Amino acid sequence: MxxxxxxxxxxxxxxxxxxxxxxxxxxxxxxxxxxxxxxxxxxxxxxxxxxxxxxxxxLTDNLVTVFTDGRMVSAFFGSLLVMVPSVAGVLILGSMASWVLARRATRLMAFVYALAISGIVLPPAVVTIVLLLRQLGLAGTAIGMIAVYMGMYLSTVIFFVTGFVRTIPIELEEAARMDGASPAKVFRKVILPLLVPVLATATILICLYIWNDVFYALFVIGGRIDTLPLNLFQVASAGLYLQNWHLIFAYIILMSLPLLITFVIAQRWIISGITSGAVK
CATH class of the missing domain: 1.20.5 (Single alpha-helices involved in coiled-coils or other helix-helix interfaces)
Structure with missing residues (x-):
């Protein structure tokens, strides 16, 4: 039995x-x-x-047709133009803010933390954003789009990194301060190297959001700067890919390759970033 x-x-x-x-x-x-x-x-x-x-x-013929006739090169560099500064900005500002929020356990810091991560659940007001950018003269510019992305995804970085910083022993920082390191040097030499796994995870997530975004790009920079998803939307609407699903899906494959390569390269850090909290 x-x-x-x-x-x-x-x-x-x-x-x-x-x-x-x-x-x-x-x-x-x-x-x-x-x-x-x-x-x-x-x-x-x-x-x-x-x-x-x-x-x-x-497949090869369709990929070649898309690459040569779909203005993918200019759209690729347009995507890089808004994605790279946005990701770098939110990682730097978010990790610095997370360090402060994690180490100062006061009611004020708890309120600031709750306010900072509220952007994860509160959707941005598109009309307000566009009107504000027009008032500032940033509508239709790469700087305006970068500012929008940084404001949208800073909450995500703070949410990820703050919990990770709390698992880092504070004795490491105290030892560095006893050796005469300034707060900036403590962050750069002690904290930042330990944040590589979680920052790699946040990088992939934010790159995925920005790389595939067409909604906010359409309202903020539509018609002025091409990004890959925005370019696909425009050329498909204009008739080049109208009802040509083989070309649309070929475009999607080419558009996804850079993110796929980045994910394969950073996979080791992504996995360690996801599991490090449980291990520690």
Whole structure:
């Protein structure tokens, strides 16, 4: 009897992870498969996207067509123009603010922390943002778009980093101060190197949000600076990709490659950043 129970328990323990893997593959694999095979079809086959294999694979031809005719180069550098300063700004300001908020346990700091992370749940007012940028003369500029992204995602960095800083022993900072280090040097030499895992995680998340954003870019810089998703929206609406789903999905593949490469490179730091809180 005990042998039967043991066998059932082993089957149950094995079935749970297998079921989880199958569900994950279905949820993630089907969309990826749809994108890949649609991008590999011709216009007629891709007119109604489905999961069927193409009769003739032309993925390379579609990627070349998108790259040469879709103004992707200028849109790529436009995305970098607004993403890189935005990510760097929120990481620097957010990590510095998180250090202060984590080390000063007062009611005022608790209120400031709650106010700082409220941006995660409170949606930005698009109309107000656009009107304010027009008053400041920043509407339609890269600086205005960078300011919007920094204001939107600073809360995310503070939320991630503050909890991580609280797990760092304060004795490390006290030892550095006893050696004569200034607060700026303590942060730069002691705290910042320890924040690399969590900052890598926050970087990927924020890059993903900014790289794929079309809503705020349309209102703030629409028609003045091209980003990849905004360019896709514009050329598709203008008729180049109208009903050409094979080209749209090919564009999506090329647009996703930089983030995919970044994720593969930073995967080690991302995983350690997610699990470090539990380990510590």
């Amino acid at each position: 005990s042998t039967i129970r043991s066998a059932r328990g082993s089957v149950g323990r094995l079935a749970q992870p297998v079921a989880a893997i199958v569900v994950a593959l279905l949820l993630l694999g089907i969309p990826f498969w749809l994108v890949l095979i649609t991008a590999s079809k011709n216009q007629a086959e891709a007119f109604t996207p489905n999961l069927q294999l193409p009769e003739h694979w032309q």
